[in-house]
Amino acid sequence: MLDLNYVRENLDKVREALEARHASEETVALLTSFAEADKNRRAVIAESDRLNSERNKLSQQVGALMKQGKPDEALSVRTQVGELKERIARVETSRKEYEDRMQEILVSLPNVPHESVPRGESEADNVEIRRWGTPPQFNFAPKDHVDLGTALGILDLERAAKIAASRFAILNGAGARLERTLINFMLDVQTREHGYNETLPPFIVNRNALFGTGQLPKFETDLFKLEDPRELYLVPTAEVPVTNYHREEILDAAQLPMRWAAYTPCFRSEAGSYGRDTRGVIRQHQFEKVELVKYSLPENSYAELESLTRDAETILQKLGLHYRVVALSTADLGFGSAKTYDIEVWLPSQNTFREISSCSNYEAFQARRAQIRFRRAGGAKPEYVHTLNGSGLAIGRTWIAILENYQQEDGSVLIPEALQPYMDLDRIT
Numbered sequence: 166m167l168d169l170n171y172v173r174e175n176l177d178k179v180r181e182a183l184e185a186r187h188a189s190e191e192t193v194a195l196l197t198s199f200a201e202a203d204k205n206r207r208a209v210i211a212e213s214d215r216l217n218s219e220r221n222k223l224s225q226q227v228g229a230l231m232k233q234g235k236p237d238e239a240l241s242v243r244t245q246v247g248e249l250k251e252r253i254a255r256v257e258t259s260r261k262e263y264e265d266r267m268q269e270i271l272v273s274l275p276n277v278p279h280e281s282v283p284r285g286e287s288e289a290d291n292v293e294i295r296r297w298g299t300p301p302q303f304n305f306a307p308k309d310h311v312d313l314g315t316a317l318g319i320l321d322l323e324r325a326a327k328i329a330a331s332r333f334a335i336l337n338g339a340g341a342r343l344e345r346t347l348i349n350f351m352l353d354v355q356t357r358e359h360g361y362n363e364t365l366p367p368f369i370v371n372r373n374a375l376f377g378t379g380q381l382p383k384f385e386t387d388l389f390k391l392e393d394p395r396e397l398y399l400v401p402t403a404e405v406p407v408t409n410y411h412r413e414e415i416l417d418a419a420q421l422p423m424r425w426a427a428y429t430p431c432f433r434s435e436a437g438s439y440g441r442d443t444r445g446v447i448r449q450h451q452f453e454k455v456e457l458v459k460y461s462l463p464e465n466s467y468a469e470l471e472s473l474t475r476d477a478e479t480i481l482q483k484l485g486l487h488y489r490v491v492a493l494s495t496a497d498l499g500f501g502s503a504k505t506y507d508i509e510v511w512l513p514s515q516n517t518f519r520e521i522s523s524c525s526n527y528e529a530f531q532a533r534r535a536q537i538r539f540r541r542a543g544g545a546k547p548e549y550v551h552t553l554n555g556s557g558l559a560i561g562r563t564w565i566a567i568l569e570n571y572q573q574e575d576g577s578v579l580i581p582e583a584l585q586p587y588m589d590l591d592r593i594t
């Protein structure tokens with residue numbers, strides 16, 4: 166959430182940011198509503214101050230009149246004081262209504278892109294930053310992960326649909342072991358080599374947690390909500406519980422940066438993606454992910470974004486998978502992000518790169534919603550931390566990439582050397 170004073174003092178800059186994001190006309194128009202509500206709020210505050218001043222003066226007159234032995238006049242003035250109290254109460258109600266409207270608008274506004282974010286009209290304007298490795302060369306027509314996994318008996322989509330619904334998958338044998346191996350491998354790399362602290366959070370979260378990270382109220386249709394009076398939801402990503410770990414707390418600056426690595430299953434309705442990536446396990450209602458989350462001092466958060474992205478890239482390098490990193494343009498930036506790098510892995514069956522991680526700096530956007538603050542030395546005034554997160558990586562898409570990039574002409578799949586000690590296997594046949 167944006168700072169109220171920042172929006173109030175920078176309406177034109179915020180409007181420009183919304184236009185750069187290609188926000189809807191309705192969203193841009195909210196700034197006009199915000200300015201009107203702010204103007205009316207200031208007016209009723211001035212009116213409340215005037216009425217309170219008048220009431221105080223009259224209240225003083227009541228006491229003076231009583232001392233002068235003029236009870237009738239005192240009663241008349243006391244009646245005026247009562248009327249003023251009622252008017253003040255109505256004015257205060259109006260003030261709260263205007264303030265609630267301003268907060269409602271702030272909750273609906275996306276973050277302001279960082280100055281380094283490329284301007285763009287669509288995702289086609291995302292800017293490639295770097296590439297690593299080269300795509301594999303095959304002397305046969307490569308298969309996609311569905312044909313490979315089905316033939317190997319490690320992927321069963323039909324029975325998953327029978328048990329649950331479409332966009333669910335069952336992994337069997339070496340396929341299930343590869344999934345589990347990837348989780349352990351990614352957590353080991355991030356905790357042992359990059360200094361992240363492993364955490365295993367709840368897989369169910371409440372509304373406050375989802376509000377804190379920005380999923381609610383705007384993206385409720387993307388979530389799976391439980392039929393429970395406590396308004397609980399299946400976790401859409403570990404970002405939600407881990408970012409909210411210190412919600413409504415004031416940390417010591419010496420504790421920052423905090424670096425967390427967490428495995429969770431993730432549950433998403435994919436409400437806005439009908440018809441997209443319906444084949445296989447690229448876009449599922451349930452998938453696994455290792456998430457990297459950081460709390461940072463504001464002045465260090467962009468350096469932390471670079472290191473977080475590099476930490477996620479390390480996994481692909483160790484697995485020998487060709488990938489690229491792109492900076493998202495203003496047109497493709499997520500709701501709460503100030504800057505995002507997407508890491509895209511090469512999929513031979515599609516002859517293209519596909520997203521496997523998004524690494525984002527939210528600056529104080531999430532911390533302001535979740536009230537996560539820190540205090541510098543010397544009893545300084547609390548400030549909002551900057552929060553960052555990124556997939557380190559999406560397990561299912563890494564699973565896909567291994568099958569497709571390491572496939573052999575006989576239909577078997579080689580296991581990357583880094584995973585062989587975990588799998589006790591060098592090939593899936």
